[in-house]
Amino acid sequence: MALCRVNASGSLPKGPPGLPLLGNLLLFRSRAHPVDEILTNWAKEYGNIYTLKIGPKLVYILNGYDLINEVFNNPDVDGRNAAKTFKAALGEGKGPASSEGQAWSCQRHFTLKHFSSSTAKLEEAVATEVTTVLSALMSQPQTPKDVHNDVFKPAMYNIMCKVALAKYYTYKDEEFETLADIWDTVNTNSGPATLYYSVKLPFGKSDEIFRKISSLKILLQKIVDERRQCLNDKSATPSCFVDSYLLLQQNELGGKEGVSKHFTDDNLLWSIFELFFGGTNIPRTLMSSVVVYLINNPHVQEKIQQELDTELGDKPPSWADRQRLPYTQAAIAEIMRHANVTFLAVPRVARKPVTIGGYHIPAGSTLMSNLHSVMMDPTAFPNPEEFHPERFLDTDGNFRKPRELVPFGMGE
Numbered sequence: 001m002a003l004c005r006v007n008a009s010g011s012l013p014k015g016p017p018g019l020p021l022l023g024n025l026l027l028f029r030s031r032a033h034p035v036d037e038i039l040t041n042w043a044k045e046y047g048n049i050y051t052l053k054i055g056p057k058l059v060y061i062l063n064g065y066d067l068i069n070e071v072f073n074n075p076d077v078d079g080r081n082a083a084k085t086f087k088a089a090l091g092e093g094k095g096p097a098s099s100e101g102q103a104w105s106c107q108r109h110f111t112l113k114h115f116s117s118s119t120a121k122l123e124e125a126v127a128t129e130v131t132t133v134l135s136a137l138m139s140q141p142q143t144p145k146d147v148h149n150d151v152f153k154p155a156m157y158n159i160m161c162k163v164a165l166a167k168y169y170t171y172k173d174e175e176f177e178t179l180a181d182i183w184d185t186v187n188t189n190s191g192p193a194t195l196y197y198s199v200k201l202p203f204g205k206s207d208e209i210f211r212k213i214s215s216l217k218i219l220l221q222k223i224v225d226e227r228r229q230c231l232n233d234k235s236a237t238p239s240c241f242v243d244s245y246l247l248l249q250q251n252e253l254g255g256k257e258g259v260s261k262h263f264t265d266d267n268l269l270w271s272i273f274e275l276f277f278g279g280t281n282i283p284r285t286l287m288s289s290v291v292v293y294l295i296n297n298p299h300v301q302e303k304i305q306q307e308l309d310t311e312l313g314d315k316p317p318s319w320a321d322r323q324r325l326p327y328t329q330a331a332i333a334e335i336m337r338h339a340n341v342t343f344l345a346v347p348r349v350a351r352k353p354v355t356i357g358g359y360h361i362p363a364g365s366t367l368m369s370n371l372h373s374v375m376m377d378p379t380a381f382p383n384p385e386e387f388h389p390e391r392f393l394d395t396d397g398n399f400r401k402p403r404e405l406v407p408f409g410m411g412e
């Protein structure tokens, strides 16, 4: 853990004052102002790199496209912090979000390759679930609905069950209810994931999370064993993330020295865990944001509807259709920019001493990227507070994606 240290010349990036012991921790409980805005405003006061104290731990906040891009592409900044509770419950393995160095790069590339080569399966899983979501939304139209919890949540869990585990459930299925219950606890009680990843807080209902993740591990192991059995029987074609992983193990595709050792069963359980952790709650929050933005901006909703009607008629949209839907793409991009649901991304750790913005940052330091500072930068997005999908259209009406649109984070 990097405690408050100074560099050789005695200076350290400055940062806002905090309380004794707690430091700036209460910032993350602030209801008065959005945290992302506060962080970006502090950059104006303290510079593009500044420090925060989260409890006893010093973390560095990076702001602005150029600085984050430089630091997050530095090969010495490829460390990660795995949450203490998660580690205690899941064991020593590591997944794509918590491994470091070569292990990280192998797992990350495998995960990205798997999902980019199985877009058809992903699309099929989403399309099936969209039907359920639509019928839930259209039933009893006069009755208010909690779309975030009752509609999008089970839908996201089910999509992930399908693409990661080849399991497709009805919402009343006992196993599905168990999985959903565990994920509810993890998502609701672990606090902002970034805090867990970066400072390994020793409190915050960690006992309950520990128990739930321990039971999740047993359930996931059972599902992995089932998939392994299916693949051994050759009665099933590989159809999910776990299958691809097991096949990689079997074929020793990664037989090259130093690669296959990263694809252990322990790491597989971590990978599934991290896919659920990153791939359910964040998209659900984004979906709920979409609903809120469209309700508050009926003119945008009308334009999307018009484009869908003109281009697709009654045909349900598919991934391939997106080229024909520039306005819809622009509206989604603008919601992702404006809502910015993952404004601190996943923190990185400097595995060697690095120099950033003239400061010498010691090895072991945690660095967080403030994506709000990039996606609300007025030089890239004039009047950034305004919700304006047209900013992503060129003069011919084509969708254009500026480099500062970074809702999925930055760096290799």
Ligand code: HEM
Pocket: 096, 097, 098, 108, 111, 274, 275, 276, 278, 279, 280, 282, 283, 286, 341, 342, 345, 346, 347, 407, 408, 409, 410
């Ligand atoms: C709206 C949807 C999503 C948003 C806005 C989002 C955002 C992010 C961000 C900002 C990061 C941090 C990247 C970094 O700084 O290294 C991240 C990492 C990650 N996300 Fe997502 N994500 C989304 C959907 C998903 C889905 C659907 C999955 C799973 C299928 C997923 C799995 C992951 C994983 C495993 C990581 C860690 C990867 C790494 O360390 O390189 N995310 N995501």
